[in-house]
Amino acid sequence: MEPCTKILKFLRLSNLPHYTTIPKKFFERLSDTQIRYLNDFILMDHPKKSELIALDGTGHTNDYADKYYAQIRAKKRKGYTKNHIAIDVDTRMILHYGVSRGPKHDTQFALAAIRQTKKYQPHYFLADRAYDSEEIRKCINEETLAFEQIPLKTRAKNGHYRLNSSTIFRPKIYSRRMNVESVIFVIKQIFSGINFSRNDKLRNKETKLKDVLYNFYRHVQIF
Template sequence: MISEIYYSPVYSGVSKQLNLLDFSFKNSNIQRLKSVLNKNSELKENKLVKFIERTYYYVKIAINKYSNAFSNHLYSQHALFTILAIKIYTKSTYREIIDFIDVSDIIKKYLRIKKVPHFTTIQKFFKRLPSKQIREINQLILTLNDIKADIIALDGSGFTNDYADKYYAKIRQKERKSYIKNHLTIDVKTRLILYYQTSRGPKYDTQFAKPALRQIKKYKPDYIVADKAYDTEPIRKCINEELKSI
């Protein structure tokens, strides 16, 4: 038997907005938790907790607790950055990761929060996060861990924040879009970023290659992996003679 739902005259007269509970559905956050874990079959609960612990630890050392002394101090930068890292780690959307954390008291305990932030709070934090802080956190991880990178990979990828479609760009005569290009050098085994550089506009990958190779020389790699964009004689010479690699 379905119980009747009563609304106050004032509320009903203005707007009668129903939610899932009005239709006897269970909490959607529980379903979100299951879907995230099912989507990432290799993701184990204890592995995720360990990831959260480490992320929070490194962020706590590298950046300040709050971005401004006059902010409301509702959420620390440590918690916001860790939530952002969990989002990327679990391959979730902003809405999904907030729903995911909302039903986990354990994660909230590790994040030192009682109330989960709105997903737009995470988006705004990511937007204003300086690349310098990301670099400092990455450098801290490399410093505190003894890394022996046998195989190192180089690659570059461009991205833009312009969401205009091709037709709109054509009629506006802006078919050639400016974009940011990110060049990464990673350890293939641990997937740690050993060196990265960001450039504006279209540039050849070879301009990034030599500085990157000289930065990773200290890791004494045996092999360097890259695509055809890096297949030039000067780069090969730098790999063979300076790094003593193949």
């Protein structure tokens, strides 16, 4: 954050707090709307057009107890928070995010992400097989006038856009979807794939804040 004087002014900070400071009360009082506004502020320098937008989702573990402790509690599966992101493939900035308590299917996020990012006038939306549905393909083709690059889960037997998807699928373009996986990797490596908050509301907020902090990090690198 130190090189970003605009962001410091936006947060009304005259001095950057030391990294060892843990502002627990500030975090609890920080609203989801403020986090969203902060992300929008960072994206002000982003180009108004994005040729390729990629979608993906991942889980952030909520329970950080070790396996032995989990066995004692007879808890085989740890809870997690689902983090969905839509990125600009070229800049690898997060253009839209959605967070919910897992498990949630990726398609529930996809429609909102597509509609929120169509203002960037993309030519293609890239996503893996988890997003293969007629509803998602229809939304991309009819509402954004873009093309989907989504592999079929199985051989399509119905659905206009699913049946015609093979004619517009371009493996070379689809291969660039790996950039969204790189973004997810960076978020987990730098900001941790574990949430330490103790309730769902704060866990969701913690995950959203990681997405925004990633955009801080990326913004400093490219702008």
